[in-house]
Amino acid sequence: MKTCDKYKNLIEKYIEGTISEGQLAELKNHAEKCDSCRAQFERCILLQDVVKEALSSQTSAEQAGASIVARLSEEPNLRPAHARFSTILYSGKRAAIAAGILLAIGLLLGFVTGRAGKPARTPLTAQVPISVGKVDGTVLVKHEGSNVWQTMESGSYVHLGDTFHSSAKSVCRLEFEDESTIDLNQNSMLVLKSFNGQTQFFLEHGECTAALESPHGPFFIDTPHGRVEALGTEFTVTVE
């Protein structure tokens, strides 16, 4: 029985995709002799095959790749946004030189306009490790310093100072790297005020639900009526 426990662990590893080739060979060898382990292992393989087959496509991956490349060639407008900027970003030395020049120009301008010496303002585009998860309906985002509202896209990242606005019957989820989430409910407006060791949101109106992974750092949701500090892991704040 103890021997089979070992192979049941190997089957679990097989399911997880973390089994080594040597362990797999050992498992197969054992399965030939043990009916119980063989049945379990075969069921596991069959289940994977059945799911894979049911969710397969008629178009092969090669055909799909060729088709997308053809579309990209036909429609030059589809090229990645700011591709030239990315080129600079990815070219090591040139990026450092460009950054140095920009910094020098910035400092010079700051000095000329009499702003040198004042505390540096947080860059408008400071991206934080919070991504936009599920978006249902129309949820808009406005970056700090901008008057333009943009549609929130799932998979995009949040910036410091962003204001999120959900309309009627629209909700969205913000996902933190540690799996914590904030769900913005309908007809709500939420602002990310700070993300620097402590997380601070401002809920102007509406409702949001936070589900925080434990342990979490200082986490606050300010409202026009007061401040809510996260002590537990799951709570809802409503501002009417």
Next chain:
Amino acid sequence: MAVELEQNMAGDHQLVRAALLGETSAFGAIVEKYWNMVMALALSKVSDTTEAEDIAQESFLKAYSQLINLRDPSRLAGWLSKITLQQCSNSLRRTIRNKRALGCRATSVKALDEQSAMTANPGLTQNQIQFVRQTVKNLPDKFRTMIIMRFVAGLSTVQIAEQLGKRPGTVRVRLHRAYKLLRKDLAPILEEVRS
């Protein structure tokens, strides 16, 4: 396994970098690598194969146009899965809205899912395919993506954790729970296929 993981991520990093430099063939390689995963995610939301293929194509085109927003290229698969699920939601909403605009009685999401299915592999019957897709569809969201990344894309729990930004332990637990649910719900199909 660690070497394989590093190679996979380094590969994604290089492909993304090349695609951003304008090499469409590099993006073609990304499509080839993740087409099955994206298609499976789409098919786990909308059973109609043609619609799922449209969603998969649109997802890749959207990913290409927004590639600059991909903060960490080593999480390409997780990023693609989020885009695909969002495209699925948009597609389902659009279909229902179009039906309403045409004066038809709105088809429920469930009814849409029950439309005919086609697959490349003739091993399963149409009914069995529908049953399996419906079972996968009924899984909670957090389980479904992991099952597809594991069984279709062939990623290990460690790789899935990296892609989704979760802890490996969390992924392992969820994958086993999902596996148990599937094993229970698909038991009749497994018996039929085996016999």
